[in-house]
Amino acid sequence: MEGGIMSNYKLTYFDINGGRAEPLRIGFHIAGIDFEDNRISFPEFAELRSSMPFNAVPVLEIDGVQITQSNAMSRFIGKKAGLYPVDDVQALYCDEVLEAFEDLTHYIVRTFGLQGEELKLAREKLVDGWMSTYLKGLEKLLQRGGGEYYADNQLTMADIRSFVQIRSLCSGSLDHIPVDIVQRVAPGLVEHQARIGSDSRIAGYYATHG
CATH class of the missing domain: 1.20.1050.10 (Glutathione S-transferase Yfyf (Class Pi); Chain A, domain 2)
Structure with missing residues (x-):
């Protein structure tokens, strides 16, 4: 919930079970948060990369706003899933x-x-x-x-x-x-x-x- 309203999440990454996006997918699953798992091919990435802030994936869209940096995403999702320390x-x-x-x-x-x-x-x-x-x-x-x-x-x-x-x-x-x-x-x-x-x-x- 962002500001009391359920947010829409879209995670864009290569169509592989691994890499930088896999921990994020697992985190969303553990948190029980629905998200669009947008898996793209390498040719598709070549076409889309110019529309991404750093010409790289993963990219997480929260209500249409693009977020980059997999570790930042890990902390964000980890907090929602109880997978990030409070201390x-x-x-x-x-x-x-x-x-x-x-x-x-x-x-x-x-x-x-x-x-x-x-x-x-x-x-x-x-x-x-x-x-x-x-x-x-x-x-x-x-x-x-x-x-x-x-x-x-x-x-x-x-x-x-x-x-x-x-x-x-x-x-x-x-x-x-x-x-x-x-x-x-x-x-x-x-x-x-x-x-x-x-x-x-x-x-x-x-x-x-x-």
């Missing part, structure tokens, strides 16, 4: 994890569009460098939170972002990224991903959304 320090911990995963995503996205040997070398460098650095660092943040959750001793958007991204890294969907990279470098994150995936709220989302 300032715990909220800081949650934000730190969201930002770290966003940094890691930027490093991965830089390799998109490369081909052949150039892609292979870039991905190998990424695995040995920033990816390993971030995975190890994120495991330390999980341990700081107690080992089960990153913040607040309960499920937050930080856990959901981690679940989505670690699942992707372990899926084999990225060429030249070993499927066991997370298990080798930060096994605690694999255990966390499995535990979060078994949470009834997360399992419930995938039971209805595939």
Whole structure:
């Protein structure tokens, strides 16, 4: 409810089960908020991007007003879903994890569009460098939170972002990224991903959304 009136939400992102929009979709589901899940193809994005504030997705429209930045959206939806800490320090911990995963995503996205040997070398460098650095660092943040959750001793958007991204890294969907990279470098994150995936709220989302 915005100002006592039910708002209309439209989330635009690629037609994939993953990426920056997946935690937002899960958050809306847990919050029990109806939204338009506008999934677009890559050719459609090429046509639409000039109409978006930063030529990028995801874009969340609230009553027709465009909002960008996936972490800002995560906090907004997280508050509505009870997935964002009220305590300032715990909220800081949650934000730190969201930002770290966003940094890691930027490093991965830089390799998109490369081909052949150039892609292979870039991905190998990424695995040995920033990816390993971030995975190890994120495991330390999980341990700081107690080992089960990153913040607040309960499920937050930080856990959901981690679940989505670690699942992707372990899926084999990225060429030249070993499927066991997370298990080798930060096994605690694999255990966390499995535990979060078994949470009834997360399992419930995938039971209805595939």
